[in-house]
Amino acid sequence: MSRVVVVGAGLAGLAAAAQLVGDGHDVVVVERGSDPGGRAGVLESDGFRFDTGPTVLTMPHLLDRAFGRLGRKLADDVPLIRLDPAYRAVYSDGSELLVRSDPADQVAELRRRGLARDAQAFPGFVDWLQELYDVEVPNFIERNFDSVIDLVNRPAAAAKLVRLGGFGSLEKAVSRRFGDSRLVRLLTFQAMYAGLAPADALAIYAVITYMDCISGVYFPEGGMHQVPKALGSALTGAGAQVLYDHPVSRVLTDPTGKFAGVVAGGERIAADAVVITLDLPTAYEELLPQLSPPRALARASWSPSALVWHVGVRGVPSPGVGHHNIHFADAWAYSFEQLITRKELMSDPSRLVTIPSLDAPGMAPPGHSTLYVLEPVPHLGARIDWTAERGPARERLHSFLAANGYPDDIVTDHLVTPLDWRAQGMAMGTPFSLAHTFAQTGPFRPANVEPRIPGVFFAGSGTTPGVGVPMVLISGELAAERVRDYLGGAR
DSSP: OOEEEEEOOBHHHHHHHHHHHHTTOEEEEEOSSSSSBTTSOEEEETTEEEEOSOOOBOOTHHHHHHHHHTTOOHHHHSOEEEOSSSEEEEOTTSOEEEEOSSHHHHHHHHHHTTOHHHHHHHHHHHHHHHHHHHHHIIIIISSOOSSGGGGTSSHHHHHHHHHTTTTSBHHHHHHTTOOOHHHHHHTTGGGGGGTSOTTTSBGGGHHHHIIIIISOOEEETTOTTHHHHHHHHHHHHTTOEEESSOOEEEEEEOTTSOEEEEEETTEEEEOSEEEEOSOHHHHHHHTOTTSOOOHHHHTOOBOOEEEEEEEEEESOOOTTOOSEEEEOOSSHHHHHIIIIISOSOOSSOOEEEEOGGGTOGGGSOTTEEEEEEEEEEOOTTSOOOHHHHHHHHHHHHHHHHHHTTOOOEEEEEEEEOHHHHHHTTOGGGOTTOBOOOGGGSGGGSOOSBOTTSTTEEEOSTTSSSOSSHHHHHHHHHHHHHHHHHHHOOOO
């Protein structure tokens, strides 16, 4: 039996650990925090509980695969609610659109809003998304790349992507199908998850739209943090060691230069391989200082960051307010120019308001609500003094809540800025890592293997396949596959 260390008990590390346990390895997860989750953490204050990381859960079958490798079922350990509507979209003219969980209901929603032509086009759009998903996921997402040549060794899949228009503009591909600009925004904003404006994103990223608007958005009973909490417990039950309050200070090598173990929490842990899930620049800076980082990091293009305001308030939302509420800016294209090109605060920002206490009442005291307010902002490459900007940013978000009918009598709050993200080890102060430009996708993204120290592998949003809960779960699987190839072990 080989021993494998996983550094970090976030979603990527837990997914990798589940695969490695299933392969029969002796697995030790070392986590610097006092509980699992990483970015998918939890904050408790004055009777409120806040999920500090992702709030949108899609593609739950990926979690089921992780639990399955441990002999368990996701539904037994983390019951999920499918949200319907998945989103409530609000526009500057006061109009609204809902993203429904069933395509037939979505067609009815569009007809109800007077969009008969777009309603007629929607089933064809769903078919297009399904085709993109079916060709992309097995051939280009759930796959390790060793070189650019790997892109062309599945020519039929690549040809189908070309035929589907996957390498054209995402915004143009959606605009050709729908006439209402509000609907186009609702079906392309997902490019922001990839760090891109919809006009600049390739149509292949419509696969995120498929995950978000077709496959379904889910919410775990009790909140998002229940996912890593349950997966951590399942790992322990399956025989893995999960050591909390164990920050890694050194990566050890043997006389031949191969990986030999780590020093974590002051304890030397011998092992045959390691999966490191720290943000890649932080991993090289803190754990691999003897190595120069990959060239891809030196010239990296980073995704925008985000302000996240966790707010516990008196009162509950009005009827009709959703679990996830997107408030779209009027100055759509200019907002992206400000955010990404000019790297300045948007004068007319779009914002997400998530209210998890609607579906998990225990996250707030009776008669109160837990709110999560997100506003995209530039990463730390911008000339913004976030120490000075904290107060004005908080006031802007507070005014926004009041102006849009949300309860705003604050009991407790916590504002997260790019400085806070950097303090958590995220390069350039962004939780969204490297932008998904073509030059930072697939084999062009920093690799999940470090050839200069055999036995060192990576998982997380900075490596393949990329950003978002589904992608980091897949990254854990791909890292485990690298370990499997290195050490051996059956699926």
